Structure formats: C-alpha cells, structure tokens
Amino acid sequence: DAMVIQNPRYQVTQFGKPVTLSCSQTLNHNVMYWYQQKSSQAPKLLFHYYDKDFNNEADTPDNFQSRRPNTSFCFLDIRSPGLGDAAMYLCATSRDYGDYEQYFGPGTRLTVT
C-alpha cells in the first residue's frame, strides 16, 4: 500500500521550460518535505510544510517553489529548469516535527535537456 506517492516517476523537460512534480500522501501527516538528490550525493532538503506553513531552506534557489493546497498533496514547481537541476526529487512526510520517522516516496527523476 503506497503511502507517499510521487508522479511522475520520470520527467523530462527542456532547459527553461517550467515543470511541476507532484506528491500525495495517504498518511494524513502534518509535515511534508521536498528533497533534491543529485547523482552520487545525499538528499538535500529544499523546503517543508507544517500543514500550510511553508519553510524554505536558506540555500534553496528562488527557481524552486512549492504549493500545498491540502493535507494530502504537495507540488514542487521549477520555474526555469537548468541543466544543474537534473536530479532525483524526493517527497517525504512525517506526523509532526520532532522525533518522528519520515516516510519517503520513490522519487521523481528529472532530466533537463
């Protein structure tokens, strides 16, 4: 039973063409996270939501934005993808902040041509 679902699993976009990645969860968790993982690197947090409260990491480029219209869904928008944005994008959820396990989706692999 998939708990954190990411669509699509693979996305190809052109340089500069906006792209949206989606994440949904069936866990009814308060917190949703977006991570970026480049090849052979560890996941890096981009931003996170507690309910609708948005928290941006200081070094997340302005090119990346996010929306969370309701508890279940969260979107990652890349306004003008560059070649350097090619990566795996991981969505995760947790029940709350604090000592709670994070549940990750399978990721969306983004290719920029």
Added chain:
Amino acid sequence: DAKTTQPNSMESNEEEPVHLPCNHSTISGTDYIHWYRQLPSQGPEYVIHGLTSNVNNRMASLAIAEDRKSSTLILHRATLRDAAVYYCIPYQGAQKLVFGQGTRLTINP
C-alpha cells in the same frame, strides 16, 4: 548540525552480521540518533533510532556508546536486499534531517 563520520563503503557476505559504525562526536545531549537507508533507485527508508540505550527492532539493532559520540547499526543476518546506502543522522528534533554521505553497503552472495 552535528557532524557525522561514516566509512564510505563496506562489504559483507550474505547471512553474516554487519556492523556499520558512525562517529558523531559533536552530538548534543538531546539529539536522537536516526538511521535511514536508501536502496538503489528508491527513496530513503527509516531503519531505527535511539537516544542512549541500545535499541532493537525487526530490521536491525542500534548500539550507542556510553558517551554517545558513536553508534553502530547492526544487521544480524545480512541479505542481498540489505545492499544500500546507510545514513546515520543525529536528529535535533527540530524540523529536518540532514543527510551526510553515508556508507554504501555491498552484500556478496
């Protein structure tokens, strides 16, 4: 953020125990030690966490040094499915996990 040091890679044989070490000498007194793993082409998954006492669950055991400056994740009988990158993460209980480079574990049949 507390800094961690893990071996870049380790190798073991199937059905043998595996001990994955992590040094976290700058950990604060209230940081839990979390372990996640990432199988090839998948998102990370939670393995185990602890504060001071050793912990066991169905996946693994976590042995925490008395001074909390290091910990060891123990897989009691490794299977091929355990081949993954293992991340040790001191978790500040605030808002985020900060992943280090982790240990790439290879299991030989």
